Amino acid sequence: MKHLFLAALVGAVVLPASAQFQKPEDAVKYRIAAFQVMGTHFGRLGAMANGKVPFDAAAAAANADIVAMMSKLPFTAFGEGTDKAGNTRAKPEVWSEADKFKAGATKMQEEAAKLQAVAKGGNLDQIKAQFGATAQTCKACHDNFRKD
Amino acid sequence: MKHLFLAALVGAVVLPASAQFQKPEDAVKYRIAAFQVMGTHFGRLGAMANGKVPFDAAAAAANADIVAMMSKLPFTAFGEGTDKAGNTRAKPEVWSEADKFKAGATKMQEEAAKLQAVAKGGNLDQIKAQFGATAQTCKACHDNFRKD
Numbered sequence: 001m002k003h004l005f006l007a008a009l010v011g012a013v014v015l016p017a018s019a020q021f022q023k024p025e026d027a028v029k030y031r032i033a034a035f036q037v038m039g040t041h042f043g044r045l046g047a048m049a050n051g052k053v054p055f056d057a058a059a060a061a062a063n064a065d066i067v068a069m070m071s072k073l074p075f076t077a078f079g080e081g082t083d084k085a086g087n088t089r090a091k092p093e094v095w096s097e098a099d100k101f102k103a104g105a106t107k108m109q110e111e112a113a114k115l116q117a118v119a120k121g122g123n124l125d126q127i128k129a130q131f132g133a134t135a136q137t138c139k140a141c142h143d144n145f146r147k148d
Numbered sequence: 149m150k151h152l153f154l155a156a157l158v159g160a161v162v163l164p165a166s167a168q169f170q171k172p173e174d175a176v177k178y179r180i181a182a183f184q185v186m187g188t189h190f191g192r193l194g195a196m197a198n199g200k201v202p203f204d205a206a207a208a209a210a211n212a213d214i215v216a217m218m219s220k221l222p223f224t225a226f227g228e229g230t231d232k233a234g235n236t237r238a239k240p241e242v243w244s245e246a247d248k249f250k251a252g253a254t255k256m257q258e259e260a261a262k263l264q265a266v267a268k269g270g271n272l273d274q275i276k277a278q279f280g281a282t283a284q285t286c287k288a289c290h291d292n293f294r295k296d
Contacts, residue, residue: 020192021188026188029184030184030185030188032181033180033181033182033184033185034181034185036177036178036181037178037181037182037185037218037221040174040178044168066217066221069214069217070185073185073214
């Protein structure tokens, strides 16, 4: 159990769903929820990075903290048997190209951690740049591993 | 904007949805997702507290960290106009008894913060006691403010 949670915190990706979720549907609900929360706060950062709402350093830092924490959560919930459960939009490649999926997840987590650090600094130009770098890691996985 | 995010972080409850969500449905999706993630990790703590899975101090602390952070999120998403949107199970009392709802949310956040502190300590008996105290604050709001 310790291993599972430590793995979740340092970014491991594919674990047996049975280890943490009672049913595959529970894992799917959980990962969708975690992405939903992450996406909401990432979107708020994006609105600032793109000038749609006024830049607020404290708000940016708070959002980036949440994004970084949420980035660690969903990838524990792509275990075996969760490929067709619930409302998942995951492509079969999540499992058939598991190493690539894991690498993409790890890259996203790394960029989100950098975004958290940059946002603490409060420099909008740096936040814009790192927001873009992080957004690319989101897009890469969506393109490769998520159905439209 | 700064005020809104600081308020979110210290536990304020009812804010205009328009301030943070584009549509009421977005707010409802967000708060359901935040509760989903919180509930998953709270449930894992409960499984340990109730002896259904072996106690693991590191796992308990990791789960309690997530619960404490998630506890701060959903209550920014009960703004005006979100009472009947999407798949909400919120009762009208969330808005008609807003002070009571806010007090319940704050109490839950306080107990979750205590649970986080206790879990760091690694003492199972203390975790059991504080898990129970926190669970009561969940139940109180569900009984009063959530449809079955």
